[in-house]
Amino acid sequence: MDDFRKSTVYQIYVKSFCDSNGDGIGDLNGITKKLPYLKSLGVDYIWTTPFFVSPLNDNGYDVADYRAVDPLFGTMEDCEKMIAEADRLGMGFMFDMVFNHTSTHHEWFQKALNGDPKYMNYYIFRDGTDEGAPTNWVSKFGGSAWEYVPSLGKYYLHLFDVSQADLNWDNPEVRAELADIIRFWKGKGIKGFRFDVVNLISKPAVFENDYEGDGRRFYTDGPHVHEYLKGLAAEGGLDGYITVGEMSSTSLANCIRYTNPKEHELAMVFSFHHLKVDYKNGDKWALKAPDFDELRSLYKTWQEGMQEADGWNALFLNNHDQPRAISRFTNDTTYHKESAKVLAGLIHLMRGTPYIYQGEEIGITNAGFKDIDSYRDVESLNYYRILREAGKTEAEALEIIGERSRDNGRTPMQWDGTENAGFTTGTPWLGIPENHKTINVENEEQDPDSILAFYRKLVALRKEEPVISDGRIDFEVEVPYGVIAYTRSYEETQLFVWANLTGDEKTVRIPESGKLFLSNYGMEGDIPAGEVLLKPYELLVIKK
Ligand code: TEU
Numbered sequence: 001m002d003d004f005r006k007s008t009v010y011q012i013y014v015k016s017f018c019d020s021n022g023d024g025i026g027d028l029n030g031i032t033k034k035l036p037y038l039k040s041l042g043v044d045y046i047w048t049t050p051f052f053v054s055p056l057n058d059n060g061y062d063v064a065d066y067r068a069v070d071p072l073f074g075t076m077e078d079c080e081k082m083i084a085e086a087d088r089l090g091m092g093f094m095f096d097m098v099f100n101h102t103s104t105h106h107e108w109f110q111k112a113l114n115g116d117p118k119y120m121n122y123y124i125f126r127d128g129t130d131e132g133a134p135t136n137w138v139s140k141f142g143g144s145a146w147e148y149v150p151s152l153g154k155y156y157l158h159l160f161d162v163s164q165a166d167l168n169w170d171n172p173e174v175r176a177e178l179a180d181i182i183r184f185w186k187g188k189g190i191k192g193f194r195f196d197v198v199n200l201i202s203k204p205a206v207f208e209n210d211y212e213g214d215g216r217r218f219y220t221d222g223p224h225v226h227e228y229l230k231g232l233a234a235e236g237g238l239d240g241y242i243t244v245g246e247m248s249s250t251s252l253a254n255c256i257r258y259t260n261p262k263e264h265e266l267a268m269v270f271s272f273h274h275l276k277v278d279y280k281n282g283d284k285w286a287l288k289a290p291d292f293d294e295l296r297s298l299y300k301t302w303q304e305g306m307q308e309a310d311g312w313n314a315l316f317l318n319n320h321d322q323p324r325a326i327s328r329f330t331n332d333t334t335y336h337k338e339s340a341k342v343l344a345g346l347i348h349l350m351r352g353t354p355y356i357y358q359g360e361e362i363g364i365t366n367a368g369f370k371d372i373d374s375y376r377d378v379e380s381l382n383y384y385r386i387l388r389e390a391g392k393t394e395a396e397a398l399e400i401i402g403e404r405s406r407d408n409g410r411t412p413m414q415w416d417g418t419e420n421a422g423f424t425t426g427t428p429w430l431g432i433p434e435n436h437k438t439i440n441v442e443n444e445e446q447d448p449d450s451i452l453a454f455y456r457k458l459v460a461l462r463k464e465e466p467v468i469s470d471g472r473i474d475f476e477v478e479v480p481y482g483v484i485a486y487t488r489s490y491e492e493t494q495l496f497v498w499a500n501l502t503g504d505e506k507t508v509r510i511p512e513s514g515k516l517f518l519s520n521y522g523m524e525g526d527i528p529a530g531e532v533l534l535k536p537y538e539l540l541v542i543k544k
Pocket residue numbers: 058061062098140160196197246248284320321379
């Protein structure tokens with residue numbers, strides 16, 4: 001475990017990172033080409049989103065063959081080359097294992113559809129009721145979570161898209177198949193794994209209607225989830241590997257169990273409560289300005305709570321399912337640079353393992369799409385329809401999708417200022433924001449004060465400073481609205497961190513004088529104790 005404390009992970013959304021053959025779609029050879037760039041960032045691990053054989057209804061999170069590369073992204077030989085090249089540069093890949101469900105195109109599901117009882121038991125088939133579906137549960141992408149198969153006279157469960165059928169983890173044969181897939185990729189030299197929505201794998205023994213919610217309380221952190229994760233770690237031989245579980249609507253108590261080293265389940269977890277502080281009444285599709293009091297209190301709860309019980313967090317504000325944090329929480333125009341840096345500093349100095357999502361290290365913003373035809377994501381398209389059906393005007397629906405669409409985080413990587421941002425020589429599968437003409441890697445490489453340079457520094461600091469990798473964390477609560485402040489301590493060393501997430505000046509109190517350690521306003525020297533005025537989006541870090 002300790003091994004990952006000094007590490008930083010870089011997440012690649014394969015489809016949008018680098019296209020090597022001009023078909024407008026990112027691919028494995030594109031990744032190999034850009035490995036020196038990742039090396040120059042100083043990251044240790046690279047998490048790639050799924051590139052396995054798939055009908056791509058959910059961009060690869062609908063896997064039809066876990067052991068084969070989809071031809072759209074390359075070949076197994078390309079994959080082996082990519083792994084070997086990263087290895088040579090001293091970086092390891094973490095592959096994305098989507099084990100809660102398979103694509104309905106998977107051989108197992110096809111056999112189930114033919115009525116083969118062995119394979120029907122790989123999935124969750126149930127009889128309907130007088131009201132229709134077995135329960136009233138709602139899919140995460142909208143609509144019923146059950147789909148009727150006329151030829152079988154039964155429904156199957158799909159917590160996500162209708163083409164993503166949930167696996168039956170209560171069946172030991174399923175668990176054995178999945179452990180075998182882990183061993184297969186370990187054999188190819190993979191250093192770690194990310195497990196998609198892995199806290200949803202254990203369903204209740206009895207399926208019942210949810211009259212309070214969408215059904216999630218019955219299957220989130222379900223009855224046997226810890227037992228199944230221990231089994232996967234043991235059977236897959238995951239000791240010493242870096243593993244991260246994506247935990248949907250989870251609890252602190254469960255995340256402690258998932259990650260406490262004595263439990264032998266996972267090395268760390270992604271939880272999402274801090275990325276719901278701008279959901280109105282918990283509804284992603286209802287807009288609200290971010291509540292920074294709530295954000296501060298969630299960080300305090302999760303950071304201190306995991307620390308007290310020896311749990312370990314993955315630290316992130318961006319991924320391929322989220323709008324860009326810089327656009328969502330801060331100011332992505334007037335204070336573009338300051339905003340990107342304050343958000344980076346806020347999480348990279350916390351206790352946990354930081355993840356950099358492609359493009360955040362140069363300050364890529366939300367997409368700014370103006371019409372529904374620009375969107376590609378199945379969730380955005382479904383919810384646009386649902387919002388329209390619920391009576392929203394076209395403009396209202398577009399505003400909501402514009403803020404919340406996952407496509408915001410999926411626009412192609414901005415390598416340079418040319419027409420397609422250096423991502424492809426063809427037509428990109430998803431539009432690229434206009435601002436790529438200024439916000440791009442090539443530009444930032446030339447600027448010693450760039451966002452990119454700041455990220456490089458943060459990655460290096462985590463390796464150099466035990467107070468960052470191993471220090472304890474304590475949150476300061478007596479701070480003005482919009483400021484998040486914490487102290488890291490290790491032996492005699494202390495770091496005091498203040499992040500002003502607003503466009504207003506804020507007064508904070510420096511408890512003890514120290515040296516300026518890090519700033520996004522280019523200050524230096526000794527800082528005396530006493531009151532200080534934080535500028536808009538200022539990050540101030542003092543070392544004692
Ligand atoms: O996402 C799980 C998930 O529930 C959310 O991140 C979800 O996309 C969001 O809350 C919807 O509002 C994982 C993958 O990261 C995502 O890309 C897949 O679509 C999903 O699982 C299904 O495999």
